[in-house]
Amino acid sequence: MRSYEELVGGMGRAVAFRARRQLVRDLLRDQAAVLVLRGAQFPLYDLAISGVSFLVPQNQAVGGIHDVVDIEIVVHDATAYRGPARIAREERAPEQRRVAVQLLGGFLDLPGMQRADQEQLLLDDLRDGPERSLAAVPESYRKILMEAVLFTSYYRRALAEHETRIGESGRAEFARNELVLRAITAIRPRWHELRVRAAEATLPLRASRGAMAGAKEATELLLTPILQAAPVLSRAYHKPLGHAGDFTVMTHIYKDGFEGDTVFGRVFHKLACEEPLSAGVRAWKDLVKELTLAEHRRKASQSAPLHVLSLGCGPAREVVECLSEAKTRVSDIHWTLVDQEERALSVAYHDVMRALLSKGDSCSLQCLFMSFEQLIKDAQSLQGELQDFIYCVGLFHYLDKRRAQNLLATLYDRLAPGGLVAVGNACWPNDHFWLADFVLDWHMFYRTPDELRDLAMPLTTVGATLEVRRESAGAYDFILIRKPGGGA
Ligand SMILES: C[S@@+](CC[C@H](N)C(=O)[O-])C[C@H]1O[C@@H](n2cnc3c(N)ncnc32)[C@H](O)[C@@H]1O
Structure with a gap:
């Protein structure tokens, strides 16, 4: 509860009351x-x-x-x-x-x-009853959905039975870990083959809104609850912070381990972390590290410090690893991390500060708790120097074309001459969208390389040069936008 001193009303000027819309x-x-x-x-x-x-x-x-x-x-x-x-x-x-x-x-x-x-x-x-939405779902999708429900239900029961048996023996934890490894080896190829077929089965539905909505509803009704035992899938589906890719989901994906209370949960958690969309997160982190180091060399050759900004920074693993993996101490990098989620910033601040203290020389970190909408509205909100390298990964595929172009223009404005903007976006076409889209209600604007290039096209009129690069796991494309000047 706030004290009365904090209830500042119209902040010193008369504000006409309007009923909230x-x-x-x-x-x-x-x-x-x-x-x-x-x-x-x-x-x-x-x-x-x-x-x-x-x-x-x-x-x-x-x-x-x-x-x-x-x-x-x-x-x-x-x-x-x-x-x-x-x-x-x-x-x-x-x-x-x-x-x-x-x-x-x-x-x-x-x-x-x-x-x-x-x-x-x-x-x-x-x-x-269920016919309202299910009537529109074609037989081909019902069949594959039923196969996925049977597949996961079967292994949920079978693994629970073996886990119970193990629970009564000595060396239970060791035996449980061994069961997880044997189970994932058996399940992995069949599950990945099944989810690719499920994605294919949804392609003919794209022409009909009713069929798409019905197929999603049926999937969420029948399959999603079974997979809730996997912590990363449960968090991504329930979205307690209002969006699927929050910092906890990202941390699960970066860890890429066996997490969960049951053997079944641990197996499907790990399988979800191996999906191309998750493997691509780890690969984008590596690409951003590579770009940061390349930009650092470029600025070092001019005897100048590097100013880096990450928008939608999440846990900022790439920054932590840039520092912790360096063979010698890192100097002259000034990071600005921006996120609309306070807890994400708190994790990022803590981890990056620790890495800076052990590996950084004349480096600095500032964290800004703000949204990109604020950034677009108020260009002054990013205080201080122009940036040499600005990146934004895991955010643009939630923005439609108009907002994405506005944001790109704002980021480009904040760039120093010779600087680089790198923006990642889930790529299209792909055969791995089903788990996110249909099982987890996790919608993204998947974009082709041309569509991604299109977002940055207006900047070419002011001299920007463009390059599209795919990260090594093949799930995300990056548009790299270089500003002219600066001796680059
Ligand atoms: C998928 S995560 C990616 C995190 C990070 N870039 C990484 O590579 O791990 C997306 C991040 O964008 C942040 N985000 C979402 N909407 C935002 C907004 N409107 N303004 C700023 N950040 C936002 C989220 O809080 C989240 O941390």
Whole structure:
């Protein structure tokens, strides 16, 4: 709880109170509510008790600013508001306009709208049963899913039985470890072959949103719970920090060990750490180390220090290893680590500081607790020197093209002449997306090398040179963007 001194209100200037707007998708299910105006229906975008905004096709007229129009807001079949509203403003959104109206004849009961939506969901669930989503799933995907469910259920039971038997003998821990090794050797090739076939089976579904959604729902219903015994899969699926690749997941992947409470859990945890998307994380770490050392040599040849920035740094293993693996003491590197997750920064700070104390000479570390959105909005937020090497790995594949290009432009601005920006992105095409996408509900924008190059294309007009490089495990491509100048 905060003390009253901390409740600083409008910070010294009068701030007009406005009812807080909430995105419709955070409040209600897809297509649960619409706005009706002159007989036409429009999807709602956000809501507050005294106003809403809705999406309108670019060329459709709904009235001018300050016009008063009659509207109805409908949640499923029930009216949540009917009456006059004033058009307050209009904004261009990608591909459509967003029109905001102020309600003049009453207020919206937001909790009531939510209750109505939940009630409708219950009615739908009870009436439709699993057929609602599963009906759209083709036989070919049902077959492979059933194979995966049988495969994992079979080994879960078999390994539990052997583990119980071992638990009663002497030398239990040794025998359990031996069982883990024998089990993974037997299971590994069959599991990897099965997940590749599962990925192939999803390709024909891409044309149908319903089939994709149904296949994902069926996978999460039937297979995901079985695999929860593997700590890395459980964490990635439940996303306690709101996103799948948090620093704990990354630490599991870097360790690449046998973790879990049961033999079955340990085997599938290790198998998940061996997947190309995980092996690629370890390979990207090695590539970033290689690039850091190359940039360090470039700056050392000019007798200048190297300034390095990592955006979305997570546990910053590559920095720790750059220092700890160096044969001699490392000098003149100044690292700035940025992440929106405080606990990730705390792990990174602790581990990098320890490595710096034992191996660094005239090196430094600063950690910035901020998001890239802040960075885009406020270029001054990255205090200090321009950077010679900026990298961002494990973040761009969550951004659509527009945001990715904005962020790249911001990073490029922070680059010193001759400097390098390196951005990693999960690559496409691939045959390993199924576990993340379907089992773990872990969505990424997989990109082809051309699509990745496209993100940086606007920077070539100001002289940047581009190169695409794939890390050695083959799961992530890097776009390397070099700024001209600086004697490079
Ligand atoms: C997949 S991890 C990669 C971590 C690290 N780069 C590595 O190679 O191990 C992604 C990181 O991006 C951070 N992140 C996610 N959204 C962010 C945002 N909006 N601004 C800054 N960091 C963000 C997460 O907290 C997480 O630590």
